[in-house]
Amino acid sequence: MVSASLLFLLTVGCVCGGAAAERTLQYVTVLFRHGDRSPVKAYPTDPYQESSWPQGFGQLSQEGMKQHFDLGQFLRKRYTGFLSESYDRHEVLVRSTDYDRTLMSAESNLAGLYPPSGQQVFNPNLIWQPIPVHTVPQSEEKLLSYPASDCPRYQQLMNETEHTPEFLNVTAEYQDFINLVREKTGLNKTNVESVWSVYDTLFCESRHNKTAPDWVTPEVMEKLRLLKDFGFQVTFGVYKQQEKSRLLGGVLLGEIIKNLSKMAVPDPKNKLKLMMLSAHDTTVTALQASLNVFNGRQPPYASCHIIELYKDDDNSSSVSMFYRNDSKVDPYPVQLPGCTLQCPLEDFVRLTKPSISDDRDKECQLPDGRDTEVIISLALSGCVLFLLIALLLGVICWQKEPMGNRGYQHVINQEAGEES
Template sequence: MGPAAGLLLLTVVSVCPDASAERRLEYVTVLFRHGDRSPVKAFPTDPHQESDWPQGFGQLSQEGMKQHYNLGQFLRNRYQGFLNQSYERHEISVRSTDYDRTLMSAEANLAGLYPPAGQQVFKPDLMWQPIPVHTVPQSEERLLSFPLADCPRYKQLMNETEHTEDFINMTNTYQDIIELVRNKTGLNKTNVETVWSVYDTLFCESRHNMSAPEWVTPDVMEKLRVLKDFGFQAMFGVHGQQEKSRLQGGLLLGEIVKNLSQMAVPGPEQRLKMMMLSAHDTTVAALQASLNVFNGRQPPYASCQIFELYRDDNGSVSVSLFYRNDSKAEAFPLQLPGCCLNCPLDDFVRITKLSISEDRDKECQVPSEGRDKEVIISLAVSGCLLLFLIALLLGVICWHKEPISNRGYQHVVNQEVGDES
């Protein structure tokens, strides 16, 4: 073994926890996307409008309810022995965005996670119990809904993204599909970033056995899917990924890292074991992009990003990431770039710090065009005034330096000549 290889091995050993050490689960954060839903909207020529959906647009379907009930059962099995068998209010905190579909997804999930037993059964023929889900008004949501529209610098980055080679190539490659969508849907404006909504509507309808328009062939749907996935990549990557993360998903990542760090310090009153977050595909994508583990594809219904905090028998603390993007499969591990699968907490904090802003409001600021013009005008006026003052001052100086004879034609006797005579 050469010295370089030995150094590498030493580095790995010093950074990565001992795989043979006993690890004890201390705390879990789960973020998931809501389940199957109706379309958020329909395009003008769509034969299926809001009245065709039982609860209207953007609502959780019965299939979506089943998906989250199953995810709740998955979490129950995964954390058997860690979470109390019956609901214990101090063990879990649940937060959702203020949308019907995310609130209902959380409730369906909790029904699978905590079926009532014993004293918690309040109606013998109902295997369900109410569990609180917290939210804030959507206008105040800054933790679970991305991309946030309150950041001028992010808008500037998106404008720059649209002028990148990747974005221009994608537009040129799929220009025929973009124009087809414009011609067939009745939409006035279609581009790489907006055609995803058409795909989403058609996708929802196909999942619910609704007939598609004749122009929607399998080839068209596949091309729309590619454009839709690229739209997700452009929102949080393609150009300026880390800065976009600091302005968007880093807000949520920062909160998660703060909670992990707090839970890593044992305390006699520490009883919280799980933080559950119910949100959207863009939330999952934004968070994964800030971790640099986003696979570039839209997170599917009921997909779940998991953070697990472990303590080794030697006292060291580490974080493990898992992602479940298939309702019929187990969660698979994700590796944070630059760290091990079981990433020491100190390294996890250090690596993720690059994607977390300490002053997002300040980083979001960019000089406005109006302000730039005001500054230029002010500088121009100040410059002209300064030049005028300088010219006036020079004029006064020159006036004082002119020969006296030129002012009044007075004869002055030379004193030296007079003394000699």
């Protein structure tokens, strides 16, 4: 009887302890790719040029709008009780790259997340309300657009990547296929890195019921898909991944870490709960590569990486991550290497620090060519000076040696001009 009572108390204690260990959500960062779109460009022999698309190249489709409206509704359901039912400008901040498709994706998402109610309804026939989406000109975008063209060191890393065994092996394996793609598309140049654009164009056309050319078989599409995924791996990894991350996704990761650390400190004046970032497949990949959690495959339309900050029962903070790459299933948890699924904030900061640069612009620069020339010039000058000094010392020594042995020296009588 005593044993049964003790077992009961232990069970109750465990249940109560589990309840007491519940975490409280404090802050969320959501990064997503835009929704379905038209191709960014067409290859020369493509029968579907820009005029074949209602809004032209690179534009969000109705399907893409629906994808993000659905994602917004998912976020509404997930964060019920955390976010206010009605839009509160203090709770959410939305940032997008300066592209039509990402701006429109953010707006579609917000339509699903914040349907107006009560006083926020300004037109009873319209279940929508305007919510600000912030952006900067693409020429000034350093947070959400990758890979960056303003980083010479990254370009050097990519050149070095092309000489790695893995890159050379894939190139050799698919060289005949790459030549076939070049011939069929009319492109002047195709390689492992650039061939992904052909896949992207054909993929977009297939989603929009465009008839594929005869040469585009399922086998061709599968090979293009494999090369496309390898192109993503090459861009953000394969060779010196951590250094690439410091120049690419580490910039965004550093900003996220800064916000997590700030939000972990209670501040009654700070009511921000959700940071929403609308960007591209390369942005999602860059962030995941900097976290070392990239699965090697291109993020699909409306895929979403979620980072949640919690306050634990001992007043410490922890971080959990999730990835939603399929609207038919719940997002799956993502574990930071070296940590647990519920990663203590201090460990999350420590483990991600190697991927974050203290001065990205400085790390992007290559040694100045003029400095190299100066170093070479100084080295050559030093060598010449050394030779001159050695020669001078040799002459001095040569002159001293005859003066010390008069018996073997001819003396010239300067006045008479004769030898004595």
